[in-house]
Amino acid sequence: QVEGSPLGWLSGGASWSYGDAQSEILGPDPLDFFPRHRLSSWLRLGLARGGATARVQYVGPQIDKNTELDRRVLLQLDAHARLSHNLLLSLRGENLSGKHYEQRLGVYAPGRVFFLSLQSEWK
Numbered sequence: 001q002v003e004g005s006p007l008g009w010l011s012g013g014a015s016w017s018y019g020d021a022q023s024e025i026l027g028p029d030p031l032d033f034f035p036r037h038r039l040s041s042w043l044r045l046g047l048a049r050g051g052a053t054a055r056v057q058y059v060g061p062q063i064d065k066n067t068e069l070d071r072r073v074l075l076q077l078d079a080h081a082r083l084s085h086n087l088l089l090s091l092r093g094e095n096l097s098g099k100h101y102e103q104r105l106g107v108y109a110p111g112r113v114f115f116l117s118l119q120s121e122w123k
Helices: none
Strands: 002-007 008-019 037-047 048-060 062-064 067-069 072-082 087-094 100-104 114-119
Touching: none
Parallel strands: none
Antiparallel strands: 002 008, 008 037, 037 048, 048 072, 062 067, 072 087, 087 114
C-alpha cells in the first residue's frame, strides 16, 4: 500500500493484495472462489467541515462451482459533512457504474446502491 498527501487537503493512494492458499488435503488451490488479485486506488479531499473519498477497486477473477466469474471494477464515493458539533451527515454510493456483476454463480450484485446516514454523539 502506498499513500501520500501532496497537499494538506488532498491525499490519495493505491493498494494491491495477493492471496494464495495451499492445502495438503484439498490440493494446490483450495480457495478458488477467493480472488487472488485485488487492487484499489483512492483520492481523498478533506475540508474544514467535511470531505469526500472516491475509490476505484479491481477484483480479479474467481471460481464458483467450477465456473470462472468475471473480473470487476467497482466505483465508490463517500462524502461527509459536519452539520454541528454533534451531527455528522454521510452519503455513500457503491457500484456507481451500475453493472450487475455476479457475486456468486447466478447471484448478481444490485446496481447502484446509496446509503445516507445521520450520526450523533453526546458526551
